[in-house]
Amino acid sequence: MNQIIDNIRKRRSIRKYKDKAVPRKIIEEIIEAGRYAPSSHNSQPWRFVVVTNRKKIRELSDYIKRWFRARLKLGRIAAIFSSPLKEGIEKIKKRTYTEQDLFFYDAPLLVLICSKKGTFHIKDCSCASQNMFLVAKSLDIGSCWIGFADLVLSKSRRILTELGIPRDHELMATLIFGYAEKFPKQAFPRKEEAAIIKWIK
Numbered sequence: 001m002n003q004i005i006d007n008i009r010k011r012r013s014i015r016k017y018k019d020k021a022v023p024r025k026i027i028e029e030i031i032e033a034g035r036y037a038p039s040s041h042n043s044q045p046w047r048f049v050v051v052t053n054r055k056k057i058r059e060l061s062d063y064i065k066r067w068f069r070a071r072l073k074l075g076r077i078a079a080i081f082s083s084p085l086k087e088g089i090e091k092i093k094k095r096t097y098t099e100q101d102l103f104f105y106d107a108p109l110l111v112l113i114c115s116k117k118g119t120f121h122i123k124d125c126s127c128a129s130q131n132m133f134l135v136a137k138s139l140d141i142g143s144c145w146i147g148f149a150d151l152v153l154s155k156s157r158r159i160l161t162e163l164g165i166p167r168d169h170e171l172m173a174t175l176i177f178g179y180a181e182k183f184p185k186q187a188f189p190r191k192e193e194a195a196i197i198k199w200i201k
C-alpha cells in the first residue's frame with residue numbers, strides 16, 4: 001500500500017508515551033510538515049510554540065485540571081460542551097480527579113499552533129495539524145490533539161503570554177507528540193460509507 005494511505009489508515013491518537021525525548025531533528029521535520037500545509041491565499045497564518053520542558057508541560061496540565069475542578073465545583077461545566085454533554089463531563093471528571101496527567105498523558109513534546117484571526121485561520125491550522133500527525137506517524141512518533149487544552153488555555157491571557165503567544169494571536173491547536181508505548185494495530189471503527197457520503201453523479 002502507498003505510504004501516505006497506510007499512514008492515514010494506521011494513525012491513531014496516542015495516549016501512552018515512553019519516557020523518551022523526541023530528537024530535535026524529528027521535531028523540526030514535524031513542524032516542517034505543518035509549514036507545508038495548504039492555507040487560504042497561501043496566508044500561512046500559523047505560528048508554532050514548541051514545548052519540550054517536561055516541568056512546563058506538567059504545569060500546564062495541572063492548570064487545566066484546576067480550571068476544570070473549579071468549574072465542576074460551581075456546576076459551571078455544562079455550558080462548555082455541546083452534545084453529547086454527559087459523555088464530555090464524565091471524561092472531564094476522569095481526567096480531573098486524579099494525580100495522573102490525563103490531559104497531556106506525560107507526553108514529552110507539546111506543540112501549540114496559534115494564528116491571527118482571519119477568515120479561514122481555523123481551517124488553515126487544522127490542515128497544518130493533520131500534516132504534522134501524519135509525518136509524525138511516518139517517523140514512528142505518536143500524537144494526539146488535545147481539544148480540552150485548547151479550550152482552557154485559550155482563555156488565559158497570562159498563560160498565552162507566558163507561552164509567547166502574541167495578543168493578536170489565538171490558540172488554535174494543542175498537539176502532543178512522543179514515542180508511543182505501542183501503536184494500536186487497528187484504526188477506530190469508522191462510520192459506514194453510506195451514512196456519510198452522498199454521490200451526485
Ligand SMILES: Cc1cc2nc3c(=O)[nH]c(=O)nc-3n(C[C@H](O)[C@H](O)[C@H](O)COP(=O)(O)O)c2cc1C
Pocket residue numbers: 011012013014015144145146147148149187188
Ligand atoms: C479537535 C480534536 C480535539 C481532540 N481532543 C482530545 C482531547 O482533549 N483528549 C484526547 O484524549 N483526545 C482528543 N482528541 C482525539 C480524538 O478523541 C480521536 O481523534 C478520536 O477518538 C478518533 O481516534 P483516532 O484519532 O485514534 O482515530 C481530539 C481530536 C480532535 C480532532
